[in-house]
Amino acid sequence: MAKTKGIDQIIYLDHAATSWPKPEVVKDAMIQAMDTAGANPGRGSHQMAVEASKVLFNTRRAIAKLFGIHNPNDIVLTSNTTMSLNLAIKGILKTGDHVITTMMEHNSVRRPLEYLRSLGQIEVDYLPLTDDGLIEIDRLEKTIRSNTKLVVVSHSSNLLGSILPLQEIGAVTRKHQIPLLVDAAQSAGIIPIEVEEMGIDLLAFPGHKGLLGPQGTGGLYISPALNVEPLLHGGTGSQSESIAQPTVRPDRFESGTPNTIGYAGLRAGIEQVLSLTLDHIYKHEWSLSQYLIEGLEEISGVHILGPGKGKPRSGLVSFYTETMDSAELAFRLDREYGIAVRSGYHCAPLAHESAGTLERGAVRASFGVNSTEAEISALLAAVHNLANRS
Numbered sequence: 067m068a069k070t071k072g073i074d075q076i077i078y079l080d081h082a083a084t085s086w087p088k089p090e091v092v093k094d095a096m097i098q099a100m101d102t103a104g105a106n107p108g109r110g111s112h113q114m115a116v117e118a119s120k121v122l123f124n125t126r127r128a129i130a131k132l133f134g135i136h137n138p139n140d141i142v143l144t145s146n147t148t149m150s151l152n153l154a155i156k157g158i159l160k161t162g163d164h165v166i167t168t169m170m171e172h173n174s175v176r177r178p179l180e181y182l183r184s185l186g187q188i189e190v191d192y193l194p195l196t197d198d199g200l201i202e203i204d205r206l207e208k209t210i211r212s213n214t215k216l217v218v219v220s221h222s223s224n225l226l227g228s229i230l231p232l233q234e235i236g237a238v239t240r241k242h243q244i245p246l247l248v249d250a251a252q253s254a255g256i257i258p259i260e261v262e263e264m265g266i267d268l269l270a271f272p273g274h275k276g277l278l279g280p281q282g283t284g285g286l287y288i289s290p291a292l293n294v295e296p297l298l299h300g301g302t303g304s305q306s307e308s309i310a311q312p313t314v315r316p317d318r319f320e321s322g323t324p325n326t327i328g329y330a331g332l333r334a335g336i337e338q339v340l341s342l343t344l345d346h347i348y349k350h351e352w353s354l355s356q357y358l359i360e361g362l363e364e365i366s367g368v369h370i371l372g373p374g375k376g377k378p379r380s381g382l383v384s385f386y387t388e389t390m391d392s393a394e395l396a397f398r399l400d401r402e403y404g405i406a407v408r409s410g411y412h413c414a415p416l417a418h419e420s421a422g423t424l425e426r427g428a429v430r431a432s433f434g435v436n437s438t439e440a441e442i443s444a445l446l447a448a449v450h451n452l453a454n455r456s
């Protein structure tokens with residue numbers, strides 16, 4: 067009999083979509099910013115406008131520290147990874163350009179690329195995935211053409227959890243002087259990223275997943291060597307006498323009143339991540355994924371996607387059962403057991419095609435810094451019951 071669970075009884079295993087609950091320090095920082103820095107940053111010189119500008123600057127500084135970025139002004143604050151990816155893709159590509167990407171990509175990469183292709187402006191090649199959800203570096207190099215103007219890769223698959231070797235990919239793109247755009251939606255705050263060391267020219271990341279900030283926050287690092295067109299034109303509070311969009315960063319890319327309160331929370335989230343350390347977070351989430359994989363392997367009729375036991379992967383595990391449709395399994399986990407997971411195609415149909423799950427979809431459980439083995443045990447017991455009941 068389905069029972070509705072109270073919010074305090076929910077086992078939340080959907081951190082790959084957005085992390086929850088947010089740390090107390092994030093909520094406190096947002097309330098404080100609302101009370102003391104609630105003016106419009108960069109517009110006006112009164113005290114509270116200056117405080118609001120400081121919030122944005124300090125958030126940029128925290129992001130720069132996390133990703134090894136030299137100049138915080140090369141970081142554009144956005145609403146989410148999708149906006150960052152759109153800015154990077156549409157801001158860099160011109161008619162006649164060729165792009166290389168992978169079968170792993172989320173629709174937030176695929177759709178803007180396919181949109182530009184549908185207008186007849188660009189050509190796109192998708193690199194296939196190996197059984198472990200990786201790409202062949204040789205194949206990347208062989209796919210490069212004289213008009214290849216961008217390589218876009220996800221750092222970690224939101225379906226498979228596999229982790230691409232950015233250092234090796236960056237070595238190839240640097241050798242051929244092609245900008246490398248990395249989608250760090252599933253790795254920021256979990257797997258170390260050093261943009262300058264890894265040869266990353268554009269890094270799109272969410273504030274609301276592994277960085278523990280609120281929804282409506284994200285960012286894009288743009289290498290100072292790149293000339294990128296803005297996605298939005300409008301008021302920036304700077305060079306107001308000119309009809310042209312300012313050239314100075316980050317104003318060039320940040321038109322309109324920003325989510326100052328959200329970025330105050332994002333800064334607190336990043337500081338929490340830095341104090342926990344990425345090493346601790348990765349090991350914690352990896353050990354939970356191993357625990358879940360081991361338990362799922364014991365349940366007959368369950369198939370697990372992505373890298374096998376013992377291999378590197380980000381904090382998520384996708385699987386399906388032979389006996390119950392993935393959407394129904396996820397629905398019953400929620401309604402009967404209060405366990406929140408994601409089912410369906412995870413906005414990554416090409417990754418499902420590679421995994422052979424385009425017809426049936428999969429259930430994805432994803433972990434956060436506070437997820438526990440007890441929660442995974444509860445998930446395993448519930449999957450065991452449901453898979454054997456149907």
Ligand SMILES: Cc1ncc(COP(=O)(O)O)c(C=O)c1O
Pocket residue numbers: 082083146147148149172174220222223224249251252271272284
């Ligand atoms: C790999 C990947 N890219 C992009 C996105 C889009 O992220 P956002 O919701 O921050 O726009 C997601 C969201 O889950 C994702 O997993």
